[in-house]
Amino acid sequence: MKVSFVIPTFNHAAWLPHAVKSCQEQTHKDIEIVIIDDFSTDTTNQYIDWLLKQGDTRIVYKRNEKNMGRSYCRNLGNKISIGEITCVLDSDDVAAPDRAILTMKKLTKCQVCYGSATAMNAIGLSLGEITARPLNVPASLTPITNWRDDLEKGIVELRENGIVHSTMGYLRDIALKYPYAEGNISDLGIDDWDQQIRMMRDGVIFDYIPDSICAYRRHGEGISQTRDPIEVMKLKASILEGVKCSQ
């Protein structure tokens, strides 16, 4: 069974090679590595030129004509990938060698899965484990009425679903049915969360892999470090309001 790793990237010349290598070194060999370059202006091109000359036919590469945002790239990647299973991988993260195998096994019992992850710093030193837990679907779908209080109490994390996006895997048809939202949702980096909320609303079956299947890089330029938390909460509140109405 073919597993597609979809890697959108923008100006991550320093990290992308780590991500690609982690896919190439999967214990499961029937994979494809779909790289969507969102018009990078750093030295990503030079790396890609080299990579394409290495003769690994599992590499699929597309470059946008202009910067389109990460949701566009993820949707494009999901669309052009051909594997029955799609694994999400951000270009600054690294997949564990048995990620494809574990995801394949898990998806015989569910439609979407996620797993534990290891946080690492910019140069790959471990910062500890982020353990995957069962989803609390009702809580996730409860509208946020008092987000300003939540923010003050520092419980923003409760609204994160606890899923490290770079650990997610789904059956291809699910990926196509739930495209990531573009625009503001994408720019604030809650496109993944938004997608999960819609899946939960529709009763898509989630399950998790207890093992660490991805190393997640925390560095100063990640969107989660730079975005405005108030804007994020406002947007999340309005999304959940919408979900409630449609239920």
Added chain:
Amino acid sequence: MVSLIIPVYRPDYEVFKKCLKSLITQSFKEWEAVIALDGPDNAARIIVDGFTDKRLKVVEKAQGGAPAARNEGFKHATGEIVWFWDCDCVIEPDTCMTLVKEFDNKDVAFVYSGYKFLGENGGIPAEPFDPWTLKCGNYISTCFPMRKEAFPGFDESLKAFQDWDLWLTIVERGGKGLFVPGYAFSTKVPDAQSISGRNFQKDTWLDRVAAVKNKHNLPDRKVCVSSQDHKAEGIRLAKLIDADYKDVPNYKPNDYDTIIQVGFSLHPGRIRTFSGIFNQALKKKIIFWTRENIQEIQNTISHKALTSYTSALNHSVVQFVEDLYAKEIMESAGFKVAILPMPLENTGDIAPLPATPKILVDITDDYRQLVACLCHSLPEIQFEHMDENKPINDYNAILSLNTERTMSFNVKRMLLCGKNVISNIQSPFCGYVDVNSEIGKYMSELVDATRKRVNKDTSAAVAYYKNQLSPNKLQEILK
């Protein structure tokens, strides 16, 4: 067969006994000893006879000094290796075995090591064989083996330094020496009256040095470069500006008028070995502060010590550092310094950069993890750790990250050879990347900088550094 030739003149008989005993108990057995009595000496004969060892032969001549006695002894030597020995030297049990084995190499005319003093710790280390440094001063004791056919005879007309003269003559005739690290033997601490002793008159000493220099047409240089921690760089600099090189310039009498010290430690336990710089008789004194010195000043030298040295050094010594960052640190510690990169010879030909990019890595420990990550970020580039023996032309660039952020010899050498530099050094063409920014940002910048620089044209950099690193500026200062 090895022939040991031992001149004997008024020996300390107890030590003489030990000397012979140490020979007889050597692990190496194929030797003879020619004991050359420099004037009659019955007590010595009795000691030799006492050993009843047929390998010990005694010859006697009228008293006429050690060189003559050695030449006389040589006439009786039958071995293909001759080894001039002293009656107050005690050899280590395996020395013969270790040194004689080296003559299997046909290129070798003589073999040497360092030696110790009886009853004292440590000793006089020798140094790797280099005909150029041998011309600046002797570092090889008489008591080492050579091929019989290489031996030119001791010059009996010289009043001193026959050992230096001996090795110079052998080397001038094309003989090569081989240095074996370690200590070969122990000798009695020299008497105060002897040439090796401490009370020797400066003028007499200089006359006798001059005699050897004249005989061998050695230049009488007035400038001496010296270094404790950067010997190779010191020698390189000395050759470049045609100066002498000595590890410690004021250890023996000399008539230099200028000292250039490469590296200068203010550490209380070490400052004495550098104190030659304070000699009032010197016309000019120059210090090149190295990155290690600067770090030492920042981290380990007390404020009080600094204050006493800054005034002394600022008053009489011209002090240089290699770049702006080093200058700022030294100035904040109170030193009056100017920027002058230590000159470097221009190695000439510049080869084109290799098509498959390869980078030499020269980093301090704190960057190890970062560079390990960097190697994975740049899979199209090969990284290899710095090693002096690797041919520079195999590489496109050097990655130099060091805590002191200062220009190193390796970086200069690469620049002159037309290689690219990626570093945290704030000098022109050094591919500076700001080490103080957030690590993720720094990492990204480093990856991009490395990719962009690895195959860059370097002709402008070469032209700039040929000028910067030429010895002209230093020679101007020396005038």
